Amino acid sequence: MSQVAPTLDLIAAPAPPPAYLGGGSDKEKNVYASDDDHTPNVTSGVGSENDDDEIEPTEEEYEKLRKVPATIHWPAIALCLVEIAERASYYGSKKPFANFVRGALPKGGNGAGAVAKGAAGKNQTAGALGMGSVAASAVTSTFTFLSYVIPILGGIIADTKWGRWKTICVGVAIGAVAHVILVVPAIPSVIASGHAFPPFIISVIILAFAAGFIKPSLAPLMCDQSPVKRPVIKTTKSGERVIVDPQVTVQRYMLIFYWCINIGSFWMIVESYVQRLVGFWLAYLLPAGIYVLVPLVMLLIYKRLYFAPPQGSVLLETLRVIKQFYRTNGFFKGLKGGDHTWESIKPSHILAKVGTLDKKIVWDDLFVDEVRQALEACSVFWLLPIYYLADGGIGNMENDMSAAMTLNNIPNDLFGNFNPLCIIVFTPIVGLMYRYFEKINRPIRPMTRLSIGFALASINMIIGALVQWRIYSTSPCGHYATDCEAGVSPIPLAWMIPLSALPGIGEIFIAVTAYEIAYTRAPARMKGLVVAISLFNQAISAAIGLALSDVIKDPYLIWPYVALAVANFVCVFICPTVFRHLNEPIREFANVERMAGKLQTTREKNENSGQLRDVTRGDHV
The missing domain is CATH 1.20.1250.20 (MFS general substrate transporter like domains)
Structure with a gap:
């Protein structure tokens, strides 16, 4: 079966060469290259003749085209x-x-603990x-x-x-x-x-x-x-x-x-x-x-x-999301679930409905979906x-x-x-x-x-x-x-x-x-x-x-x-x-910047005005 790149076969397959140690294409190096220690600029990292054209599939293409794994380094x-x-x-x-x-x-x-030698130990444990x-x-x-x-x-x-x-x-x-x-x-x-x-x-x-x-x-x-x-x-x-x-x-x-x-x-x-x-x-x-x-x-x-x-606060944030979920929807309605119950605790929904956000709501819409x-x-x-x-x-x-x-x-x-x-x-x-x-x-x-x-x-x-x-x-x-x-x-x-x-x-x-x-x-x-x-x-x-x-x-x-x-x-x-x-397949679940906390929106107080505002982690207030 034709593959995009040499994928590790469980029967027999060689490991791809570690291009980032020397040699190899800039594309391959970019998988592990980084401005910060141990934090890569991760791309698709898949060897192909058309590496420069990383086109994301449409919904129709995602349903119809065959899916293959990437290379294992x-x-x-x-x-x-x-x-x-x-x-x-x-x-x-x-x-x-x-x-x-x-x-x-x-x-x-x-x-x-060993058994006796010879016939004496034949049925011993x-x-x-x-x-x-x-x-x-x-x-x-x-x-x-x-x-x-x-x-x-x-x-x-x-x-x-x-x-x-x-x-x-x-x-x-x-x-x-x-x-x-x-x-x-x-x-x-x-x-x-x-x-x-x-x-x-x-x-x-x-x-x-x-x-x-x-x-x-x-x-x-x-x-x-x-x-x-x-x-x-x-x-x-x-x-x-x-x-x-x-x-x-x-x-x-x-x-x-x-x-x-x-x-x-x-x-x-x-x-x-x-x-x-x-x-x-x-x-x-x-x-x-x-x-x-x-x-x-x-x-x-x-x-x-x-x-x-x-990320030191992630567990606390998750518990707050769950607490807010049941506080907003009630226990039995929360157990039943449904799209509307989760939409009700998204900051965008609360802001549109109430016009303001409680200072305890420090998560973003995507984090609600993740939880x-x-x-x-x-x-x-x-x-x-x-x-x-x-x-x-x-x-x-x-x-x-x-x-x-x-x-x-x-x-x-x-x-x-x-x-x-x-x-x-x-x-x-x-x-x-x-x-x-x-x-x-x-x-x-x-x-x-x-x-x-x-x-x-x-x-x-x-x-x-x-x-x-x-x-x-x-x-x-x-x-x-x-x-x-x-x-x-x-x-x-x-x-x-x-x-x-x-x-x-x-x-x-x-x-x-x-x-x-x-x-x-x-x-x-x-x-x-x-x-x-x-x-x-x-x-x-x-x-x-x-x-x-x-x-x-x-x-x-x-x-x-x-x-x-x-x-x-x-x-x-x-x-x-x-x-x-x-x-249902999950199309994206390991965004490197989000794993590093850089794309997580939180709310911080402006030192000059004293007002709360949304800040994406990595920005300066």
């Missing part, structure tokens, strides 16, 4: 490497948590603390909850105080401390002393804070590097007129970013065997070694990136916990399922790694599918993608219910199969492959689309916070898992699968009906 690719290393260390550390807490030291093992499945579920759910609720704090700090880069750097430093501490409770002598849990839980909490500072800023920082900020018409070498579209570009960036997340998380396969064959000390030491790559890559790319500066589209985007995010509960199950129920199956010397948590494997394999396929439908001008809209993800989750839960039923039917202990001392079910562990594979494919449609919606519909100065809100839904699912950890156990493990199958099936129809308005 190598600093953005380097950020992908940061994500791979950070996620490898994160998931590599998280993977052994359940076995470390749940199981006791295996009989005949080496004292570090790695373990250390022996606190049981309820405690293991509580620890893993707490870690997940913190890892996805702390990004709210990280996003606020990034948007209002530190900026994305500094927030990431602080998170990286915190993560380094966490990885060092995490090795301590896994030392055999510490396990034997009975005092391993306190340092373990401390390191878990610190690691969650590190993830909370890194995660809400890294994806937006990568998308900030996109060279195209508004739709422009280009002509390909074949003569086809196409639209280089910012939303399609962000969609491609997010696919690549999520693919990198799962390249990193695939390290969990190594962790499954390391904890089983060597012990937990090495299982926690290896992720720490990988983590060293994160600061090294960041040092290399620091001077090559664009950083959107933090509206952000709240509309956040409304669909509340469906996501239903999906995430089906992606891995509630609490520790899939780990309990695997512990009751025939292992044949395979780690009980091995097949959970089919989730990232499927994402790695199917992300390029899904990307090609998107390109095909874009080529025939039938793009797969965001709500359709979410529906596909929910459908896969529903099928996954149906399979889970059937597998759990078969385990109960064949276990020597019947409906109490998880901790059965009489033996395990003859059902092989391979039956769990669909329970990891289908959610993995579903994540490509669910999680990537959520990232895209969050970035493209967030106000220009609040992208970190809105991305964090999309991530927060995983914290909600973890909180539900934590709350239900005492009841999600034998003999009731079939029913959670049934409930989630029904809930996800309902969501298949909610997305394209209730939220169909989110299918």
Whole structure:
């Protein structure tokens, strides 16, 4: 398929040369050139024979012409490497948590948590603390909850105080401390002393804070590097007129970013065997070694990136807009929404109606529109916990399922790694599918993608219910199969492959689309916070898992699968009906000057007259 410029292909594509380091056209240099440090004069940045003619499409052209992504520059690719290393260390550390807490030291093992050698360890699982499945579920759910609720704090700090880069750097430093501490409770002598849990839980909490500072800023920082900020018409070498579209570009960036997340998380396969064959000390030491790559890559790319500066007042302004919205329209009318309700709080409307503006109204009309589209985007995010509960199950129920199956010397948590494997394999396929439908001008809209993800989750839960039923039917202990001392079910562990594979494919449609919606519909100065809100839904699912950890156990493990199958099936129809308005494309959402606060109108007092007047930030009163 002819492209305007070499776009990063998920299968194989070289990075474009960094023209701004020397050589290249003035056009390419202009993408990163700046009068101020790290503040570029961003243009479309797309290589084309007609770079001098950046024509914005008409409404008719925007509907009819094929949309293509812009080039991804190598600093953005380097950020992908940061994500791979950070996620490898994160998931590599998280993977052994359940076995470390749940199981006791295996009989005949080496004292570090590894199973016994030979036939004695064939159906054993790695373990250390022996606190049981309820405690293991509580620890893993707490870690997940913190890892996805702390990004709210990280996003606020990034948007209002530190900026994305500094927030990431602080998170990286915190993560380094966490990885060092995490090795301590896994030392055999510490396990034997009975005092391993306190340092373990401390390191878990610190690691969650590190993830909370890194995660809400890294994806937006990568998308900030996109060279195209508004739709422009280009002509390909074949003569086809196409639209280089910012939303399609962000969609491609997010696919690549999520693919990198799962390249990193695939390290969990190594962790499954390391904890089983060597012990937990090495299982926690290896992720720490990988983590060293994160600061090294960041040092290399620091001077090559664009950083959107933090805007200290943006959160307060947003809260004021929301307060004014409900004060003007009332609670129930506000919930119903509609164009007229939002028009009623725009300064232009108030000025025309009343003739004057309250001094507390410091926003402009465009900011009202930005807050509206952000709240509309956040409304669909509340469906996501239903999906995430089906992606891995509630609490520790899939780990309990695997512990009751025939292992044949395979780690009980091995097949959970089919989730990232499927994402790695199917992300390029899904990307090609998107390109095909874009080529025939039938793009797969965001709500359709979410529906596909929910459908896969529903099928996954149906399979889970059937597998759990078969385990109960064949276990020597019947409906109490998880901790059965009489033996395990003859059902092989391979039956769990669909329970990891289908959610993995579903994540490509669910999680990537959520990232895209969050970035493209967030106000220009609040992208970190809105991305964090999309991530927060995983914290909600973890909180539900934590709350239900005492009841999600034998003999009731079939029913959670049934409930989630029904809930996800309902969501298949909610997305394209209730939220169909989110299918409308956003043509411009990352204006660099507005992200820097320069185009935000505020109201300031004139020192001479004492009167309030509208001032665009960057002007002098």
